[in-house]
Amino acid sequence: MDKISLTVNSKKYQLETDPETPLLYVLRNQLELNGPKYGCGYEQCGACMVLLDDKAYPSCRIPVSVVQNRDIITLKGLGNRDKLHPVQEAFLEEQAAQCGYCLNGMLISTISLLKENPDPDRAAIDEGLKRVLCRCGTHSRFIKAVEKAAAKSRLR
Known part of the structure; x- marks a missing residue:
């Protein structure tokens, strides 16, 4: 030790x-x-x-x-119940989770992506999330949530 x-x-x-x-x-x-x-x-x-x-x-x-x-x-x-991170807010608003097991990876990957590329297009979002597997098939909601989070970040 x-x-x-x-x-x-x-x-x-x-x-x-x-x-x-x-x-x-x-x-x-x-x-x-x-x-x-x-x-x-x-x-x-x-x-x-x-x-x-x-x-x-x-x-x-x-x-x-x-x-x-x-x-x-x-x-x-990232945030807490009183003040969520903008990415957490966007995922919540888009109901971008089903079972939730991959949610940690999706949120963390989204934050990493947006720090590197604050205005990603669809191809960049796909690339940014590709290392996280979701067996529930909620990728379309994840993509909408990333787009919403990017828009929120631009407004701040």
Whole structure:
């Protein structure tokens, strides 16, 4: 066990863990942040996405030692019941979820996309969301939500 320093949702943590432990396990089991989900364990489904320095990354295989000194944002770090993030607002307004398992990955990927490209066209949205699998078939609502979130961001 090593001492690992993490900054998650703007809060600093000192943890004792094996440096090879996947970030997802530390987030869920030690920090009790359950936004990122365990999906496939192979970085293929997107359920475990987090923002690392404002870019979406799957957290299920990345060793916790690799993300020291990086800004990690999970779903809990985006907004709260009183003040949702504009992307969360747009997804809620478009009812862009069914079972909700992929929702973490869709929200995180959308935020990453809009930070990189504040006015994405349909092809850019498709590309930005392609790493997140949704088995419920709600992609059309996700696309509408991303378009709405982009419009909201332009207005702020």
